[in-house]
Amino acid sequence: MLCDNNEVRPRPQTVALAINGITRNGVGPVLPSELDAVxxxxxxxxxxxKFIDTFYKFxxxxxxxxAQKFIATDFDHQKLMLRESLLMMVMFSRDPVGVRDEMAKLAKRHDRTGVDIPARLYALWLDSLCEAVQEHDPEFSEDVGHKWRAAMEPGIDFIISKH
Known part of the structure; x- marks a missing residue:
């Protein structure tokens, strides 16, 4: 995988490694201000x-x-899964090949044999996400909201296509 300075780094094997492995030339974490808008x-x-709680409230x-889909949900675990899934979906919008296996697992969890999330609910999911972002991002703008939607759509489309 090419980085901003054209150095080649291996692709992380999991999203968790990607979350923990974002570095500036291997020296330290990249500050959020140095990353893209989403x-x-x-x-x-x-x-x-409260960001994740706000999302689920909405x-x-x-x-x-x-609401019925979440009746028996362990929300402590679900919140961790959402954090990882959001980052995975952002990564998928940039490099679908890089996280395709992880996205396939996510799609499988949400298909008819998993928790069976129908396509129509993803619009509600995305609206809720953008509402939570608007509430918790002090730098939120209409442009940031559009960029979130654009970043989530490829992952949503992929998940729906596997249903």
């Missing part, structure tokens, strides 16, 4: 302890069907 926004949102309120 990744920077993601980091700003996560600096608020999402569960969108429809009874959504």
């Amino acid at each position: 990744t920077s926004s993601y980091h700003r949102c996560l600096s608020s302890e 999402f569960l309120a969108k429809s009874e069907e959504v």
Whole structure:
């Protein structure tokens, strides 16, 4: 994988490694301000302890069907999965090949044999995400909101295509 300075680094084997492995020439973490708009926004949102809770508050309120899908959910685990999935989807929008296996696993969890999330619920998911971003990103703008939607759409389309 080519980095900004054209050095070649191996692709991380998991999203967790990618999250922990973002470095500046191997010297230290890249600051969110040095990353693109969506990744920077993601980091700003996560600096608020309530970001993921806000997302689920909005999402569960969108429809009874959504709420029913989460009745037996372990939300501590689910919140961790969402954090990882959001980053994976951002990465997928940039390099679909790099995280394709991880995205295939995510799609499998959401298909008919998994938790069976129908295509129509993804619009509600994306609306809820953007509402939570707007509430928790102090630098949110209409442009940032559009960029979030654009970054999530390839992953959503991929997941829906595997349903």
